[in-house]
Amino acid sequence: MAREAVASYARECGAPEEDVKLAVSEAVSNAVVHGFRDRKGGEIGLKAQTQPGCLLITVADNGIGMTPHLKSPGLGLGIALITRVSHEVQFESTVSGTTVSMRFLI
Amino acid sequence: MAKAFELTTEMRPSGGGEVAVVRAIGDVDLATSDRLAAELASDACSASAGVVLDLTEVPFMDSSGLRAVLVSIEELDCPLAAIVAPGSAVSRLIDVTEVGPLLASYPTQEEALAALPEIGSHGEEGGK
Numbered sequence: 001m002a003r004e005a006v007a008s009y010a011r012e013c014g015a016p017e018e019d020v021k022l023a024v025s026e027a028v029s030n031a032v033v034h035g036f037r038d039r040k041g042g043e044i045g046l047k048a049q050t051q052p053g054c055l056l057i058t059v060a061d062n063g064i065g066m067t068p069h070l071k072s073p074g075l076g077l078g079i080a081l082i083t084r085v086s087h088e089v090q091f092e093s094t095v096s097g098t099t100v101s102m103r104f105l106i
Numbered sequence: 107m108a109k110a111f112e113l114t115t116e117m118r119p120s121g122g123g124e125v126a127v128v129r130a131i132g133d134v135d136l137a138t139s140d141r142l143a144a145e146l147a148s149d150a151c152s153a154s155a156g157v158v159l160d161l162t163e164v165p166f167m168d169s170s171g172l173r174a175v176l177v178s179i180e181e182l183d184c185p186l187a188a189i190v191a192p193g194s195a196v197s198r199l200i201d202v203t204e205v206g207p208l209l210a211s212y213p214t215q216e217e218a219l220a221a222l223p224e225i226g227s228h229g230e231e232g233g234k
Contacts, residue, residue: 003166022198022202029169033136081168
């Protein structure tokens with residue numbers, strides 16, 4: 001749902017829709033798999049906003065922060081994929097959550 | 107609105123044996139990749155002479171789906187070839203992650219079936 005909503009917004013803004021979908025999916029999956037793996041439930045917020053020349057998408061969770069997870073269902077590729085498909089990316093991780101900020105050129 | 111995820115497996119004769127043709131329909135992501143992995147590990151696939159995975163009706167796949175496919179290639183004792191539409195999101199994912207050499211992919215079922223005998227049981231000799 002989140003992926004489709006943000007893809008629609010990306011399309012309207014002229015950002016690369018498929019790259020945005022992939023990056024959002026990886027960021028949300030990371031939050032689910034890494035942030036909340038030792039607890040039931042939590043919050044993941046998704047925000048998209050245009051800035052001059054780019055679309056800024058922020059995925060923030062209130063999980064335990066980014067820590068290694070040996071049984072990750074990804075390929076360990078999530079962060080690498082986000083980095084490859086976005087123009088710029090920032091990760092902020094603390095014990096009270098992780099925020100991934102991704103910029104896409106428009 | 108994303109399609110509901112569906113999987114079907116059909117056995118078809120090919121080259122003197124039976125090949126399992128697994129068709130995925132819908133997005134393959136964290137919510138659905140386990141189902142794909144389970145289908146590829148099913149008795150039908152394990153006992154077949156080869157597996158053709160049709161991803162032409164998958165409008166979106168992320169790294170969890172890719173992992174399900176690559177792990178299956180490692181675990182199956184028979185070769186697996188994928189059908190991937192050129193220019194699709196799955197094709198783009200394969201390109202971005204540079205896993206093409208590990209995952210033999212072809213644009214049509216006929217080409218995938220024809221290529222199976224040339225593919226090693228762990229995915230060597232990737233397609234196009």
